[in-house]
Amino acid sequence: MSSFDPKKIRNDFPTLNQTINGYPLVYLDSAATTQKPQCVIDATTQFYTSQNANVHRGRHTLSEQATTAYENVRTLVADYFKVTSNEIVWTKGATEAINLVAHGLRNTLTAADTILISPIEHHANIVPWQELAAQSGATLKTLPLNADATFDIAQCCEVIKRTKPALLAITHASNTLGNITDLAPLIASAKAVGALTLVDGAQGALHLRPDLKKLDCDFYVFSAHKMVGPTGLGGLYGRYTTLNALSPYQTGGEMIEKVTLTHSTYRNAPAKFEAGTPNIAGVLGFGAALEYLMKLDLQTLQQYEQQLFIYAASTLSKIDGISIYSNLKSNIGTLCFNYKNEHPYDLSTLLDNYGIAVRSGHHCTQPLMSHLNLNGSLRASFAFYNTTKDVDQFIAALKECIALLD
Amino acid sequence: MTNTYQLISSNIQKSTSWQQKYREIMLLGKTLPPLADILKTDDALVPGCESKVWMFVEFDLTENALVVIGDSDTRIVKGLLALILALYNGLTPEEVLAVNAYDEFEKLGLISHLSASRGNGVKAMVETIQTMAKQKAL
Numbered sequence: 276m277s278s279f280d281p282k283k284i285r286n287d288f289p290t291l292n293q294t295i296n297g298y299p300l301v302y303l304d305s306a307a308t309t310q311k312p313q314c315v316i317d318a319t320t321q322f323y324t325s326q327n328a329n330v331h332r333g334r335h336t337l338s339e340q341a342t343t344a345y346e347n348v349r350t351l352v353a354d355y356f357k358v359t360s361n362e363i364v365w366t367k368g369a370t371e372a373i374n375l376v377a378h379g380l381r382n383t384l385t386a387a388d389t390i391l392i393s394p395i396e397h398h399a400n401i402v403p404w405q406e407l408a409a410q411s412g413a414t415l416k417t418l419p420l421n422a423d424a425t426f427d428i429a430q431c432c433e434v435i436k437r438t439k440p441a442l443l444a445i446t447h448a449s450n451t452l453g454n455i456t457d458l459a460p461l462i463a464s465a466k467a468v469g470a471l472t473l474v475d476g477a478q479g480a481l482h483l484r485p486d487l488k489k490l491d492c493d494f495y496v497f498s499a500h501k502m503v504g505p506t507g508l509g510g511l512y513g514r515y516t517t518l519n520a521l522s523p524y525q526t527g528g529e530m531i532e533k534v535t536l537t538h539s540t541y542r543n544a545p546a547k548f549e550a551g552t553p554n555i556a557g558v559l560g561f562g563a564a565l566e567y568l569m570k571l572d573l574q575t576l577q578q579y580e581q582q583l584f585i586y587a588a589s590t591l592s593k594i595d596g597i598s599i600y601s602n603l604k605s606n607i608g609t610l611c612f613n614y615k616n617e618h619p620y621d622l623s624t625l626l627d628n629y630g631i632a633v634r635s636g637h638h639c640t641q642p643l644m645s646h647l648n649l650n651g652s653l654r655a656s657f658a659f660y661n662t663t664k665d666v667d668q669f670i671a672a673l674k675e676c677i678a679l680l681d
Numbered sequence: 682m683t684n685t686y687q688l689i690s691s692n693i694q695k696s697t698s699w700q701q702k703y704r705e706i707m708l709l710g711k712t713l714p715p716l717a718d719i720l721k722t723d724d725a726l727v728p729g730c731e732s733k734v735w736m737f738v739e740f741d742l743t744e745n746a747l748v749v750i751g752d753s754d755t756r757i758v759k760g761l762l763a764l765i766l767a768l769y770n771g772l773t774p775e776e777v778l779a780v781n782a783y784d785e786f787e788k789l790g791l792i793s794h795l796s797a798s799r800g801n802g803v804k805a806m807v808e809t810i811q812t813m814a815k816q817k818a819l
Contacts, residue, residue, distance in 0.1 A: 296699075618755040620732045621707075625757075628699050636731045650754075651731065679700055680707075680756065 279575045281412070282664045285311040287567075288660050293627075298630030301665045301672075304611050306478060306656030307448050307634055309503045311564070314461055318563035319505055320557045330555055331529060340510040348562035349545075355565050356495065357486040358512055364545040365553050368509035369477040370399040372496035375511055375548060376473055377403035378520025384441055386412030391440035391470070393418045393426070393456075394646055395449045398639045400475045404444060413441065424647055425602050428457050439468040447479025447495075451638040451654060453609025454602040455483065462492055471517065477501055481658070482580060482607035484573050493517045499557060504564035508557035511548075519544040527551050576659050583657055584608040585664045591655075594674065599649055608657040611638075614677055618652045622676055629672035687765040693764075693779060702790065703757065710759030713766070718750035724796050727751075727802040732758040734802040738813045746771050747817075749810060753802075761794055761803050769810050777814035782807040 285291055288310045293300050302310060328337035330345045345498045346360075353360040366372040384390070390404050394417050408415040416438055418431045435443065443465040448455045458474060465472045479485060480497035487495050494517075499508040506610040514520070523530060523541055527550035532540040542548045588603050588610060597613040614622060619635035626633055637644045644651065655669065689709060696702035716735055727734040736751035749766050753759040768785060769777050786792045795804050 616734065620755040621757050625703060627705070675700075679704060 279579055280367065280427055281579070281660075283662050285662065287314070289313055289316070291660060293366065294366070295632070296628050297632040299668070301631045301661075301668045303655040303657060303661065303665065303669060304634050305451070305658035306501075306638075306654065306659075308500045308506065308512060309481065309658055310660065311503055311505070312567050313561075314563045314567055315504060315560045316625035317365055319556050319560035320506045322559045326559075327555075329552055341555060345553070345558050348558045348565070351562055351565045351569075352510060354511055355484065355569060356480075357488050359515070361543075361545055362512055362515050362518060364511040364518070365558060366496075366509045366511055366548075367507055367554065368500070369475060369496040370509075372494075372509055373399055373473070373635075374403045374473065376494050376496075376513075376521065376522040377407040378524045379548075380407060380442070380471075381410050382522055383520075384411035384413045385659040388413040389438050390415050390442035390464075391435065391438060391443045392416075392657065393445050394420045395424055395452070395454070395640065395643045396444070396590070397450050397475065397477065398476075398641070400444055400446060400473075401642065402639075416440070417549060418445070420646060423602070424452060424643060425454060426456065428460050432460055435461065435464040435470070435638045440465070440470045440474065442471045444473040444475070446475040446477075447483060447485065448607045449609075449640070449643070450478050451609075451640045451652070452601045452611045453478070453606040453645055453656065455479070455605045455607060457605075458490060458492070462490065466491070478609075482577070484568075487512055499561040499564065502561075502564055503567065504561035505554075505557040505593065508554045508561055513544065515544065519547070521548075523547055523550070523552040571659070580608045580659055583661060583663065583666065584610075585598070587655070587657065587669070589643055590666060591669045591673075594677070596677070600649075600652060610655045610657075611652050612655075613649070613652050614673075614680075617680055619651045621680065622653055622673070625676040625679060626669075626672055629668075629675065631669050631672050632671075683714060683767060683771060685770075686764075689764060690785065690789060695795065706760035706764070706791075707756045708760070709763045710753070710756050710761075713752065713759060713763045716750065717730050727805045732802060734762060734806060734811060736762070736806055738810055740774075740813065740817050741795060744771075745773050747774065747777055747810065747814060751806070754770065757794075761791070762806060764789075764791075765803070765806055765810070774814040774816075774818040778818055 290310045303493055304582055326341055328341040330342040349363050350360045354362045390408055390413050392404055404415055418434055421427055462472050472492040474492045476495045476497045481502045493514045495512040497510055500506040530547050530550040532542045591597055591600055598613050600611045623633055623635035636651045693702055693705050696705055721735045725735040727736050732755040733754055734753045739748045741748050747769060749770050751762050753762050786795055
């Protein structure tokens with residue numbers, strides 16, 4: 276398919292068309308949050324302008340229309356991930372989705388159980404498990420990691436076989452490095468020992484658009500704002516019976532079946548996990564985001580992102596003194612790097628003056644940083660709306676910044 | 682306001698480009714003697730996020746003046762620290778309270794460095810000095 280026109284795509288994202296500090300904005304922080312196409316902004320505005328009503332409550336026309344539109348987006352998410360709509364729970368983000376699962380397993384796990392995570396996880400996929408371990412008495416263990424922060428998959432499978440965890444929680448792609456995890460053998464090994472599997476899809480959901488039935492994990496979490504959708508919304512996919520078996524995360528209105536003053540019964544998933552009025556405007560905006568994404572052919576999109584990534588990586592690596600920590604062979608489009616012993620803070624501050632938006636710091640992955648023996652790094656993360664012109668501007672600015680430091 | 686600070690700020694204000702301004706700031710950082718490693722303790726860390734800043738604020742009774750020393754692991758923040766030190770070092774507590782660092786940063790076009798998202802501890806440095814001055818002021 277040759278219908279992928281980067282220039283046209285770029286025009287769909289109004290934020291990208293501006294100058295920052297007198298320079299055209301080069302936005303390379305999509306791993307933190309993606310920019311939004313106009314259709315998403317319009318959908319959110321339209322909801323508040325003409326459709327605003329609560330969902331699943333009123334019998335009046337506006338409420339029924341809002342409910343239908345809202346539930347249609349759940350179906351869209353299900354289509355995107357090739358699952359069924361009652362397996363999708365709305366949350367405020369990937370972080371809340373992980374917390375929901377961790378909380379839901381409190382009464383299931385015991386001191387005899389092991390929770391297995393990896394050392395490259397985002398803090399959001401570490402801390403909830405530490406809490407669950409503390410609450411249930413379960414042991415938290417980590418998978419082995421090569422010195423360059425890649426996995427030796429065979430060795431990891433061996434560890435899974437040996438530790439027989441109750442749950443394996445692992446990322447689809449590293450938020451810091453962009454490295455893609457070879458999930459299939461890990462999930463197969465986990466299933467073979469009866470472990471539940473949770474995949475952190477905060478980074479993978481956009482760039483890898485996984486078929487979750489094929490992936491065969493029990494849970495997959497995502498954030499709408501990292502998939503060109505609005506902030507404050509995310510979701511959890513759960514294999515229905517496993518999902519429905521979790522205890523409720525929050526209680527209140529909408530999630531109940533029957534309430535007396537002394538006792539309540541709960542509805543089935545997904546309603547069981549959706550107490551209170553949801554982020555309706557966010558959901559409708561996300562619907563527009565998903566429609567936008569699904570119009571883009573996945574293969575074409577991935578080819579474009581890969582070409583851009585390889586171009587960026589090869590240009591960056593040509594600069595003397597640059598160390599790249601990302602695995603360039605299997606990556607969603609994120610470059611994690613440093614220049615000599617320079618503090619990433621200095622470079623990101625100077626780059627900002629050139630209109631280049633990159634992230635610096637530990638990227639909420641302190642264990643990974645200490646594994647790599649780093650205090651921090653710079654991170655340039657790309658998305659399909661970036662162009663080779665962005666790469667050129669970024670590299671030119673970086674060279675100027677380096678000259679300022681040397 | 683100290684003479685050193687007047688000199689430094691006029692140098693920065695003379696910069697004709699932002700690049701030159703940053704170069705001035707980073708050069709200023711280089712003039713700051715590094716703290717001995719033994720002094721770079723967690724207790725001396727100014728709560729920031731990304732850049733590390735170690736700072737000591739003492740009160741010299743005989744001179745009735747604040748004495749501030751510090752260091753940072755980044756060049757830009759170390760330069761900003763040097764600027765703050767030049768702004769406040771040797772002043773009496775009353776004088777310290779009369780100097781508004783925010784106004785000075787504004788004049789130098791550096792106010793964005795005090796914003797919440799920077800997480801560089803510059804704001805915390807100023808607050809630490811001001812708190813000490815408040816305690817010692819008559």
